[in-house]
Amino acid sequence: MNQQNIDVTLAIPTYNGATRLPTILDKILAQTGVEHLKWEIVIVDNNSSDNTKEVVESYQKNCDRNFSIRYFLETEQGVAFARLRAVREARGQLIAFLDDDNLPAPDWLAEAYKFGEEHPQAGSWGGQIHGDFEVKPPEEFKRIQAFLAIREHGPEPYIFDADNLRLPAGAALVVRKQAWCDHVPQRPALIGRLPGISVQGGDDYEALLHIHNAGWQIWYNPTMHTYHQIPHWRLEKDYLLTLARGYGLCTCQLRFIQSKNWQKPIIFVKTILGNLRRILEHTIKYRNNLDNDLIALFEIEFYWGSMISPFYYLKSYLSKVRTTNINHD
Numbered sequence: 001m002n003q004q005n006i007d008v009t010l011a012i013p014t015y016n017g018a019t020r021l022p023t024i025l026d027k028i029l030a031q032t033g034v035e036h037l038k039w040e041i042v043i044v045d046n047n048s049s050d051n052t053k054e055v056v057e058s059y060q061k062n063c064d065r066n067f068s069i070r071y072f073l074e075t076e077q078g079v080a081f082a083r084l085r086a087v088r089e090a091r092g093q094l095i096a097f098l099d100d101d102n103l104p105a106p107d108w109l110a111e112a113y114k115f116g117e118e119h120p121q122a123g124s125w126g127g128q129i130h131g132d133f134e135v136k137p138p139e140e141f142k143r144i145q146a147f148l149a150i151r152e153h154g155p156e157p158y159i160f161d162a163d164n165l166r167l168p169a170g171a172a173l174v175v176r177k178q179a180w181c182d183h184v185p186q187r188p189a190l191i192g193r194l195p196g197i198s199v200q201g202g203d204d205y206e207a208l209l210h211i212h213n214a215g216w217q218i219w220y221n222p223t224m225h226t227y228h229q230i231p232h233w234r235l236e237k238d239y240l241l242t243l244a245r246g247y248g249l250c251t252c253q254l255r256f257i258q259s260k261n262w263q264k265p266i267i268f269v270k271t272i273l274g275n276l277r278r279i280l281e282h283t284i285k286y287r288n289n290l291d292n293d294l295i296a297l298f299e300i301e302f303y304w305g306s307m308i309s310p311f312y313y314l315k316s317y318l319s320k321v322r323t324t325n326i327n328h329d
Contacts, residue, residue: 008039008113009092009177013074013082015046017100018055020229025059025069027103033110041069042089046082078191080203083170087180095180098226099171102129102149105225112174115157115221123179123216124208126168127224128152135232140295144240147247147298148230155222162212165254170204172226176216180207183214189257190250200312201243202250209257237294244298248275248305253313268310275307 010028014021021043028041045052056071063069074085087095096112098104108127115125129151131137137145149169160167190203212218233239252271259267279300286296 005038006040006092007037008094008096008109009042009086009090010039010096010098010109011042011044011083011086011090012098012100013044013046013079013086014048014052014100015079015082016048016050016052017045018048018050018052020100021052021055022059024098024100024103027106028098028109029063029065030106031104031109032106034113037109037113038067039109040067040091042086043069043071044082044086044089045071045073046079047073047075047077078188078203079170080188080191080206083207084186084188087175087177087184090177093177094174095177096174097170097172099149099228101229102171103132103227103229104172105227108172108224108226111221111223115219115223116174116176119217119219121217122176122219123211123214124168124173124175125219125221125224126151126173127221127226129169129172130225130227131230132227133230133235135235137230137235138294141235143295144244144298147243147302148234149228151220153220153222157222158220160218160220162209162218163258165205165251167205167208167218168220171228172224173204173208174224175207175211179211179214179216183210183216185210189253200249201246202254205250205254206257209254213258237297240294240298241301244301245305248302248307249309249312251275251306252309253316256313271310272307275303278303279307 012024043056053071056069060069060071070089072085072089074082083097094113094116096109116122119125129149131145131150149171151169184207188203188206190200190206208218252267255267255271256264282296282300282303283290286293290296
Protein backbone atom coordinates (compact mmCIF):
# COMPACT_ATOMS: atom_id res chain seq x y z
CA MET A 1 0.00 0.00 0.00
CA ASN A 2 1.27 3.48 -0.75
CA GLN A 3 0.89 6.46 1.55
CA GLN A 4 -2.28 7.73 -0.14
CA ASN A 5 -4.02 4.42 0.63
CA ILE A 6 -3.21 4.35 4.35
CA ASP A 7 -5.35 6.27 6.83
CA VAL A 8 -3.30 5.84 10.03
CA THR A 9 0.20 4.82 10.98
CA LEU A 10 0.36 3.59 14.57
CA ALA A 11 3.94 4.39 15.65
CA ILE A 12 5.68 2.87 18.68
CA PRO A 13 9.10 4.23 19.68
CA THR A 14 10.79 1.71 21.97
CA TYR A 15 14.03 1.24 23.85
CA ASN A 16 14.78 -2.16 25.40
CA GLY A 17 11.09 -2.90 25.12
CA ALA A 18 11.23 -6.67 24.60
CA THR A 19 9.26 -7.39 27.76
CA ARG A 20 6.74 -4.57 27.21
CA LEU A 21 6.04 -4.87 23.49
CA PRO A 22 3.97 -8.10 23.58
CA THR A 23 1.42 -6.50 25.91
CA ILE A 24 0.94 -3.37 23.81
CA LEU A 25 0.98 -5.24 20.50
CA ASP A 26 -1.70 -7.61 21.75
CA LYS A 27 -3.80 -4.59 22.74
CA ILE A 28 -3.29 -3.06 19.30
CA LEU A 29 -4.17 -6.26 17.47
CA ALA A 30 -7.42 -6.38 19.47
CA GLN A 31 -8.56 -2.89 18.42
CA THR A 32 -12.24 -2.66 17.53
CA GLY A 33 -14.11 -0.48 15.05
CA VAL A 34 -11.18 -0.31 12.62
CA GLU A 35 -12.52 -2.61 9.93
CA HIS A 36 -13.04 0.33 7.58
CA LEU A 37 -9.54 1.73 8.14
CA LYS A 38 -6.35 1.07 6.23
CA TRP A 39 -3.57 1.25 8.75
CA GLU A 40 -0.11 0.01 9.65
CA ILE A 41 2.13 -0.42 12.69
CA VAL A 42 5.60 1.13 12.66
CA ILE A 43 7.99 0.16 15.47
CA VAL A 44 11.13 2.26 15.88
CA ASP A 45 13.80 0.52 17.93
CA ASN A 46 15.87 3.30 19.50
CA ASN A 47 19.15 1.39 19.70
CA SER A 48 18.00 -1.35 22.08
CA SER A 49 20.46 -3.80 23.62
CA ASP A 50 17.88 -6.54 24.32
CA ASN A 51 15.96 -8.80 21.90
CA THR A 52 13.42 -6.15 20.84
CA LYS A 53 14.00 -6.94 17.16
CA GLU A 54 13.33 -10.66 17.65
CA VAL A 55 10.07 -9.92 19.49
CA VAL A 56 8.89 -7.73 16.60
CA GLU A 57 9.91 -10.35 14.03
CA SER A 58 7.81 -12.98 15.80
CA TYR A 59 4.74 -10.75 15.51
CA GLN A 60 5.52 -10.01 11.87
CA LYS A 61 5.64 -13.73 11.08
CA ASN A 62 2.44 -14.58 12.93
CA CYS A 63 0.34 -11.58 11.94
CA ASP A 64 -2.38 -12.62 9.49
CA ARG A 65 -4.15 -9.26 9.40
CA ASN A 66 -4.64 -6.95 6.43
CA PHE A 67 -2.06 -4.47 7.73
CA SER A 68 1.71 -4.54 8.06
CA ILE A 69 4.04 -4.42 11.06
CA ARG A 70 7.20 -2.59 10.01
CA TYR A 71 10.43 -2.43 12.03
CA PHE A 72 13.14 0.24 11.89
CA LEU A 73 16.34 0.70 13.89
CA GLU A 74 17.14 4.29 14.89
CA THR A 75 20.65 4.43 16.34
CA GLU A 76 20.61 8.11 17.32
CA GLN A 77 19.61 7.96 20.97
CA GLY A 78 16.59 9.84 22.25
CA VAL A 79 12.83 9.54 21.87
CA ALA A 80 12.80 12.77 19.83
CA PHE A 81 14.91 11.06 17.15
CA ALA A 82 12.78 7.91 17.34
CA ARG A 83 9.64 9.97 16.71
CA LEU A 84 11.29 11.80 13.81
CA ARG A 85 12.22 8.45 12.28
CA ALA A 86 8.65 7.22 12.72
CA VAL A 87 7.35 10.28 10.90
CA ARG A 88 9.78 9.74 8.01
CA GLU A 89 8.77 6.10 7.64
CA ALA A 90 5.03 6.56 8.19
CA ARG A 91 2.79 6.07 5.17
CA GLY A 92 -0.43 7.17 6.87
CA GLN A 93 -2.06 10.58 6.69
CA LEU A 94 -2.37 10.43 10.49
CA ILE A 95 0.36 9.23 12.85
CA ALA A 96 -0.85 7.86 16.18
CA PHE A 97 2.03 7.59 18.66
CA LEU A 98 1.98 5.12 21.53
CA ASP A 99 4.84 4.63 23.99
CA ASP A 100 5.58 0.97 24.67
CA ASP A 101 4.25 1.32 28.25
CA ASN A 102 1.04 3.09 27.24
CA LEU A 103 -1.78 0.61 26.70
CA PRO A 104 -4.75 1.67 24.51
CA ALA A 105 -8.41 0.98 25.19
CA PRO A 106 -10.03 -1.30 22.56
CA ASP A 107 -11.57 1.65 20.67
CA TRP A 108 -8.57 4.01 20.97
CA LEU A 109 -7.54 3.95 17.32
CA ALA A 110 -11.11 4.23 16.04
CA GLU A 111 -11.79 7.23 18.29
CA ALA A 112 -8.52 8.84 17.27
CA TYR A 113 -9.38 8.58 13.57
CA LYS A 114 -12.98 9.72 14.08
CA PHE A 115 -11.84 12.85 15.92
CA GLY A 116 -9.48 13.77 13.09
CA GLU A 117 -12.28 13.44 10.55
CA GLU A 118 -14.54 15.69 12.64
CA HIS A 119 -11.87 18.35 13.34
CA PRO A 120 -9.98 19.11 10.10
CA GLN A 121 -8.21 22.11 11.69
CA ALA A 122 -6.67 19.92 14.39
CA GLY A 123 -3.00 19.37 13.70
CA SER A 124 -2.63 17.17 16.77
CA TRP A 125 -4.78 15.75 19.55
CA GLY A 126 -4.34 13.70 22.70
CA GLY A 127 -6.80 11.97 24.96
CA GLN A 128 -7.19 10.73 28.50
CA ILE A 129 -4.17 8.92 29.96
CA HIS A 130 -4.86 7.05 33.17
CA GLY A 131 -2.25 5.78 35.60
CA ASP A 132 -1.77 2.03 35.97
CA PHE A 133 0.34 1.96 39.15
CA GLU A 134 2.46 -0.92 40.40
CA VAL A 135 2.32 0.61 43.90
CA LYS A 136 0.07 3.21 45.46
CA PRO A 137 1.22 6.76 44.56
CA PRO A 138 2.03 9.25 47.34
CA GLU A 139 -0.60 11.51 48.85
CA GLU A 140 -1.51 14.54 46.72
CA PHE A 141 0.06 12.83 43.68
CA LYS A 142 -2.55 14.37 41.38
CA ARG A 143 -0.76 17.71 41.71
CA ILE A 144 2.19 16.36 39.71
CA GLN A 145 0.66 13.47 37.74
CA ALA A 146 0.83 15.40 34.44
CA PHE A 147 4.64 15.17 34.62
CA LEU A 148 4.28 11.37 34.36
CA ALA A 149 2.05 11.70 31.28
CA ILE A 150 -1.20 11.15 33.16
CA ARG A 151 -3.94 13.37 31.75
CA GLU A 152 -7.52 13.24 32.97
CA HIS A 153 -9.25 16.47 32.00
CA GLY A 154 -12.89 15.49 32.02
CA PRO A 155 -15.49 14.47 29.43
CA GLU A 156 -15.57 17.58 27.21
CA PRO A 157 -13.20 18.23 24.28
CA TYR A 158 -11.33 21.54 24.14
CA ILE A 159 -8.42 23.30 22.43
CA PHE A 160 -5.23 23.32 24.49
CA ASP A 161 -3.78 26.65 25.63
CA ALA A 162 -0.47 26.14 23.84
CA ASP A 163 0.59 29.75 24.37
CA ASN A 164 0.92 28.95 28.09
CA LEU A 165 2.59 25.56 27.48
CA ARG A 166 -0.58 23.61 28.27
CA LEU A 167 -0.30 20.73 25.84
CA PRO A 168 -0.97 16.99 25.56
CA ALA A 169 1.70 14.44 26.40
CA GLY A 170 3.87 12.93 23.69
CA ALA A 171 2.50 9.50 24.62
CA ALA A 172 -0.84 8.57 23.04
CA LEU A 173 -0.63 11.56 20.70
CA VAL A 174 -2.07 11.80 17.19
CA VAL A 175 -0.64 14.19 14.57
CA ARG A 176 -1.36 14.93 10.95
CA LYS A 177 1.71 13.96 8.98
CA GLN A 178 1.29 17.04 6.78
CA ALA A 179 1.33 19.38 9.77
CA TRP A 180 4.45 17.72 11.19
CA CYS A 181 6.41 17.53 7.93
CA ASP A 182 5.59 21.10 6.94
CA HIS A 183 6.48 22.76 10.25
CA VAL A 184 8.58 20.62 12.61
CA PRO A 185 12.39 21.00 12.16
CA GLN A 186 14.27 17.92 11.04
CA ARG A 187 16.70 18.33 13.94
CA PRO A 188 15.13 18.86 17.38
CA ALA A 189 16.50 21.44 19.78
CA LEU A 190 15.40 19.29 22.72
CA ILE A 191 16.41 15.62 22.63
CA GLY A 192 14.88 14.61 25.96
CA ARG A 193 16.40 12.98 29.02
CA LEU A 194 19.39 10.73 28.33
CA PRO A 195 21.55 9.24 31.11
CA GLY A 196 24.93 10.96 31.20
CA ILE A 197 24.02 13.25 28.30
CA SER A 198 20.96 15.34 29.11
CA VAL A 199 18.48 15.65 31.98
CA GLN A 200 16.40 18.18 30.07
CA GLY A 201 12.82 17.26 29.15
CA GLY A 202 10.33 18.99 26.90
CA ASP A 203 11.07 17.10 23.69
CA ASP A 204 7.42 16.11 23.26
CA TYR A 205 6.28 19.75 23.54
CA GLU A 206 8.73 21.13 20.98
CA ALA A 207 7.07 19.57 17.93
CA LEU A 208 3.60 20.58 19.16
CA LEU A 209 4.63 24.21 19.57
CA HIS A 210 5.88 24.36 15.99
CA ILE A 211 2.60 22.87 14.76
CA HIS A 212 0.63 25.35 16.90
CA ASN A 213 2.70 28.32 15.70
CA ALA A 214 1.84 27.38 12.12
CA GLY A 215 -1.87 27.88 12.84
CA TRP A 216 -2.99 24.32 13.54
CA GLN A 217 -5.19 23.61 16.56
CA ILE A 218 -4.08 21.25 19.35
CA TRP A 219 -7.06 19.41 20.87
CA TYR A 220 -8.02 17.30 23.86
CA ASN A 221 -10.22 14.35 22.85
CA PRO A 222 -11.77 12.71 25.93
CA THR A 223 -12.98 9.63 24.05
CA MET A 224 -9.41 8.33 23.56
CA HIS A 225 -8.35 6.34 26.63
CA THR A 226 -4.94 4.82 27.36
CA TYR A 227 -3.35 3.43 30.51
CA HIS A 228 0.21 4.41 31.42
CA GLN A 229 2.05 1.68 33.30
CA ILE A 230 3.92 3.27 36.23
CA PRO A 231 6.46 0.91 37.89
CA HIS A 232 7.41 1.46 41.53
CA TRP A 233 10.75 3.10 40.75
CA ARG A 234 9.04 5.98 38.95
CA LEU A 235 7.48 7.01 42.24
CA GLU A 236 10.75 7.02 44.18
CA LYS A 237 12.22 10.29 45.39
CA ASP A 238 15.41 10.33 43.32
CA TYR A 239 13.60 9.64 40.05
CA LEU A 240 10.84 12.18 40.71
CA LEU A 241 13.23 14.99 41.63
CA THR A 242 15.37 14.33 38.55
CA LEU A 243 12.20 14.37 36.44
CA ALA A 244 11.09 17.67 37.99
CA ARG A 245 14.44 19.33 37.38
CA GLY A 246 14.54 18.08 33.78
CA TYR A 247 11.13 19.49 32.94
CA GLY A 248 12.03 22.77 34.59
CA LEU A 249 15.24 23.14 32.57
CA CYS A 250 13.33 23.24 29.27
CA THR A 251 10.93 26.03 30.32
CA CYS A 252 12.81 28.99 28.86
CA GLN A 253 13.70 27.22 25.63
CA LEU A 254 10.10 26.21 25.01
CA ARG A 255 8.91 29.78 25.57
CA PHE A 256 11.55 31.02 23.13
CA ILE A 257 10.03 28.81 20.39
CA GLN A 258 6.89 30.93 20.59
CA SER A 259 8.57 34.32 20.88
CA LYS A 260 10.06 37.00 18.66
CA ASN A 261 13.67 38.05 19.20
CA TRP A 262 12.76 41.28 20.95
CA GLN A 263 10.66 39.34 23.45
CA LYS A 264 13.41 36.94 24.50
CA PRO A 265 15.23 39.24 26.98
CA ILE A 266 11.88 39.90 28.69
CA ILE A 267 11.13 36.17 28.87
CA PHE A 268 14.65 35.55 30.18
CA VAL A 269 14.16 37.91 33.12
CA LYS A 270 10.51 36.98 33.82
CA THR A 271 11.38 33.29 33.94
CA ILE A 272 14.03 33.89 36.59
CA LEU A 273 12.00 36.29 38.75
CA GLY A 274 8.69 34.43 38.43
CA ASN A 275 10.16 31.13 39.54
CA LEU A 276 12.20 32.72 42.32
CA ARG A 277 8.91 34.04 43.70
CA ARG A 278 7.35 30.57 43.45
CA ILE A 279 10.29 29.00 45.28
CA LEU A 280 10.03 31.50 48.13
CA GLU A 281 6.24 31.10 48.41
CA HIS A 282 6.48 27.31 48.39
CA THR A 283 9.29 27.25 50.92
CA ILE A 284 7.31 29.44 53.30
CA LYS A 285 4.09 27.47 52.79
CA TYR A 286 5.64 24.05 53.43
CA ARG A 287 8.54 25.03 55.70
CA ASN A 288 7.34 22.93 58.65
CA ASN A 289 6.98 19.70 56.66
CA LEU A 290 9.09 20.12 53.56
CA ASP A 291 11.46 17.21 54.20
CA ASN A 292 8.53 14.78 54.41
CA ASP A 293 6.37 16.18 51.59
CA LEU A 294 7.56 14.58 48.35
CA ILE A 295 5.04 16.42 46.20
CA ALA A 296 6.06 19.85 47.54
CA LEU A 297 9.72 18.91 47.03
CA PHE A 298 8.92 17.93 43.44
CA GLU A 299 7.24 21.28 42.80
CA ILE A 300 10.14 23.26 44.28
CA GLU A 301 12.62 21.25 42.21
CA PHE A 302 10.60 22.06 39.09
CA TYR A 303 10.65 25.77 39.99
CA TRP A 304 14.43 25.61 40.56
CA GLY A 305 14.91 24.01 37.15
CA SER A 306 12.65 26.62 35.56
CA MET A 307 14.48 29.47 37.30
CA ILE A 308 17.87 28.40 35.97
CA SER A 309 16.51 27.35 32.55
CA PRO A 310 17.52 30.68 30.94
CA PHE A 311 21.15 30.09 31.97
CA TYR A 312 20.92 26.44 30.91
CA TYR A 313 19.70 27.58 27.50
CA LEU A 314 22.43 30.23 27.27
CA LYS A 315 25.12 27.68 28.10
CA SER A 316 23.80 25.29 25.45
CA TYR A 317 23.55 28.08 22.87
CA LEU A 318 27.13 29.28 23.45
CA SER A 319 28.40 25.69 23.27
CA LYS A 320 26.75 25.25 19.86
CA VAL A 321 28.22 28.55 18.64
CA ARG A 322 31.71 27.47 19.69
CA THR A 323 31.28 24.09 18.03
CA THR A 324 30.09 25.75 14.81
CA ASN A 325 33.04 28.16 14.80
CA ILE A 326 35.51 25.32 15.37
CA ASN A 327 34.00 23.31 12.52
CA HIS A 328 34.18 26.32 10.19
CA ASP A 329 37.83 26.91 11.07
